Amino acid sequence: MTGTNEFIERTEVLQPEPAVALARLLAVDLPRLETEGLPLLWHWVYLLDRPHQGDLGPDGHPVHGTIPTPPEPGRRRMFAGGRVTKIAPLVVGRAASRRTELVSSTDKQGRTGRLTFVVARQVISQDGDVKVVEEQHVVYRDASVEEPPAATDTTTLTPQPLREGEWSLPIDATLLFRFSALTYNAHRIHYDRDYACKTEGYPGLVTHGPLQALAMTEAVRRTGATPTAVDFRLVSPLFDHQGLVARSTGSGAERDTSIRDVTGRVTARGHVVMEASQ
DSSP, rough: HHHHHHHHEEEOOOOOOHHHHHHHHHTTTOOOOTTTOOTTTTTGSSSOOOOOOBBOOSSSSSSSSSSSSSSSOOEEEEEEEEEESSOOOOOOEEEEEEEEEEEEEEEOOOOOOTEEEEEEEEEEEOOOOOOOOEEEEEEEEEEOSSOOOOOGGGGOOOOOOOOOEEOOOOOHHHHHHHHHHHHOOOGGGGGGHHHHIIIIIOSBBOOHHHHHHHHHHHHTTTTOOOEEEEEEEEEEBGGGGGOOEEEEEEEEEEEEEEEOOSSSOEEEEEEOOOOOOO
């Protein structure tokens, strides 16, 4: 395991437009941004890294000047999960600062080859106070040498009906492209079908891990609650032809959340904490 004191800082005035765009993308209610502040995880459309085009690798991710960076050329990147705590609301119309640092990098040998587990930490402050603390978990794996699988026949999927506490978000290439643009994420597995299938061996476009996490917290927010912390992990890839169904269970101060595809296969799990009064 290795650690580092390397960090990146970014400051900008939070404008309402990114939050408005996210609300319209997800078809969810927009809060009163100047009083209620941003809902949990909505900071992901702010304080973004905007690398030079020449700094991007073949997969669309920056290869230097960002945190985390690939441990070496050719490694595949996977967002694995994380935890986020909203200490106080981030409000629009004011400047905010984000500090990102690499916490650790650990190499392991998996059944499919080498794996590098990376943990990055972000702290977002506004008006001199810490507002959001985040820990992101990313995994890098070696490029596959196997033949890519055949494209999935979407007509074989048998959808399960929605159950109580579930919310369906229609997924297609357009939505994934717009979310990539909104978060300035150039990873080609989310919008370039030829690259995703022929180069990385996926059966379709990959639905973003952060999009699944947002869907989980929004499933809770749809109940009228106010999430203030979430711990989540991705357990299986989700592809554009498989849909996205978010589920929130419970009604107390802590709730379990999950993402499944239309057939019922779970792809992400989370645990959400509400405001103390809820």
